[in-house]
Amino acid sequence: MPNPVIHFEVLGKDAGALQSFYGQVFDWQLNPVMPTYAMVSTGDENAVAGGVGATPDGSDGHVTFYVEVDDLGGALEQIESAGGRTVQPPMDVPGGPSIALFADPEGHVVGLVKAA
Secondary structure, three states: OOOOEEEEEEEEOOHHHHHHHHHHHHOOEEEEEEOOEEEEEOOOOOOOEEEEEEOOOOOOOEEEEEEEEOOHHHHHHHHHHOOOEEEEEEEEOOOOOEEEEEEOOOOOEEEEEEOO
16 A cells, blocks of 8 residues: 555553553553653554654644655655645754654645655
């Protein structure tokens, strides 16, 4: 399938409470990678990867899914021509992939991840 969903995030004001909740409710193992962010391990190698943590600015939370694309800039151009808008231009995550964020025509924020 081209452009699969490969990652999700659940972010909010209290990383510990969210991590505890999702760990308890779904029996997910949460492995801290930063003080306020943990990667989800479900034990299923075919599962979509994810993370649970705090919003960087302490704002209200949100849930985002990330779609893998070959070209972040090209994807953002196509999104804008279809009525979406860029929220976060391409950036390199320290120790991780390159990502970008866009909003669809109704304002839903979705992430993009550059294919490895």
